[in-house]
Amino acid sequence: MSNFHRILRQTMTIARRDFVATVLTPTFLIFLLAPMLFASFGALGSLGARAVGESGEGRERIYVIAAPAIGDRFMAADRATRTFLNPEALPPVLEVVTPDADPAAQAVRLLGQEDRDVPAVLYGPLDQPHILHGNAVSRSAQYLATLAEQAARDGRAGITAPISHPRFEQVARATGTIGGKNTAAGFAVIALFALTLILASQAVGTMAEERSNKVIEVLAAAVPLEAVFLGKLVGMFGVAILFVAFWGTLIANVGALLPSEDAATLAGLAPAVGLPTFALLFAVYFAAAYLLLGAVFLGIGAQASTPREIQMLSMPLTLFQMGMFALSLTAAGKPNSWIAIFAEVFPFSSPFAMAARAANRPELWPHFLAIGWQMLWVALTITVGARLFRRGVLQSSGPKFRWSALLGR
Incomplete structure (x- = not known):
């Protein structure tokens, strides 16, 4: 068996271990249904506020x-x-x-x-x-x-009755409205940000937990650390796919339960590239964003060994994500500006901005360039993250961090 196939088998073994250990637990069900709980609380608050407002409006x-x-x-x-x-x-x-x-x-x-x-x-x-x-x-x-x-x-x-009798005829538009495209672009950015924030950030806590109970040392003794890193990344990505598939199926069928007016409003949010192509591009950009941030979280999370260090690391990572979100949301509202171009080129905001571009503009060729560019940065981020991971696991109590150690010199 070649070295590549051995590492691939070890990677998939770690991925299967992490996937099963995460999914086959009662807490995962709570995690899977957490958005429904949050939405229920939000709906209850909204209904209460609306009831209070309507009670006041009824007396006006x-x-x-x-x-x-x-x-x-x-x-x-x-x-x-x-x-x-x-x-x-x-x-x-x-x-x-x-x-x-x-x-x-x-x-x-x-x-x-x-x-x-x-x-x-x-x-x-x-x-x-x-x-x-x-x-x-x-x-x-x-x-x-x-x-x-x-x-x-x-x-x-001397008018006592209407003198005009209009005849209404609805005509389907060949393309979506500008407002509908901008709204779809905003939804794409918000959805990607929410998914990556909820799913990718789990890597920090997972790493600290396994370091505290010495599991990571056992894994490091059994297989190469690169296989551990990639296996954890693939396993977490499998959990993310399961989460997205579950909620994507629910959301896709929500339209059948909505009133006709609300369903027509949602139908007006048609992306410029078409719904099937947009769904495919959204999945690709989600994978790129998740792998980028997941590799960073795994590499940096391996440096933390206590809950306090996790909190210290989580804050700058969350602030960085918020910055990418704000940049991409601004780009979604200004699709032809220099801010949009910068957001589409900058690696960590590119998946969000390009998802917004798919909703705003119909050209497909920029997406092929963007996907290639993002895959290059995914590979680079995974490489750097693996080196940070190795240093965090093997040298967590050793000498201070040096760039030469990161670059393997």
Whole structure:
């Protein structure tokens, strides 16, 4: 058996050991379902906040003090105007009240109700309406002014019913919208960042645990340290693939459970290269990002032997990831800028930025160059990480770090 095949077999043995030791444990199930727990807590908080907001919105009213004929014009203008407004930013419900002997005092009483929030009240003639409002910058007051203008115009023109009857026809776009592409690019960067942050950072804790219970010394005595390093990297990558496959399957089927409007919104987030190609590129860039960061985490994590050292190492690594995330997210929003070019070339931000580029631009040839460039850096990072790993395992209590030892001189 050749030396290459021996090291490959030893590497896969270590990978299988780490994969089985990680997956076949009760804690892995908790880890696998952790995003669902976080999403559930977030959904509960969101529903609670929404319920509180809706309970306040349900008690909001804006009033128009006017005769029934004029009130009908206001209601017609209100119905027509609301169809063009964002459902999430609709003004309060409009109510028309018949004026009494003193409309001004009546408006003050309506504005000061204690069982309802009344941001604005309108009374007076249509050519000179008087609007009372409590907020210095009141959108509701401006809305009532707009309704008064429309009601006055309809009254002068004698319009009592709609005079236009539009015919709506939906036409499918050949390509996604610019906003949809930018949103898809942002989602790609966020998804890659979240996956690498959750999965690759486990290497630091795993290494410290095995060093503390002397398992790493047993492995180092049985097989070459390079095989241990590569085996751990491959094993962790297998765990990451299982995690992504589980959640990818769930997310891919979420669309069937969503309302038609939400499903149509998701359909508008079409990446520029097409969904199948984008999914393939996303998988490749995830592998590159994971192997890059996983090799760095394994190499640096091998230098830590106590929980305190793990914390000290985790902070700069997390800050570095946050920097790559911020750079790539900025590049996703400015696809043709120098920041985007820099993010696509810099090795540790390149997978994130290129995933965003796949959502923003349809050209495929830059991705072949980027994948080759990233694979070169993966090989270089694994080589350097293996040397750091060897030094951390064999010389953790020996002499101080020297670059000549890292380079094998």
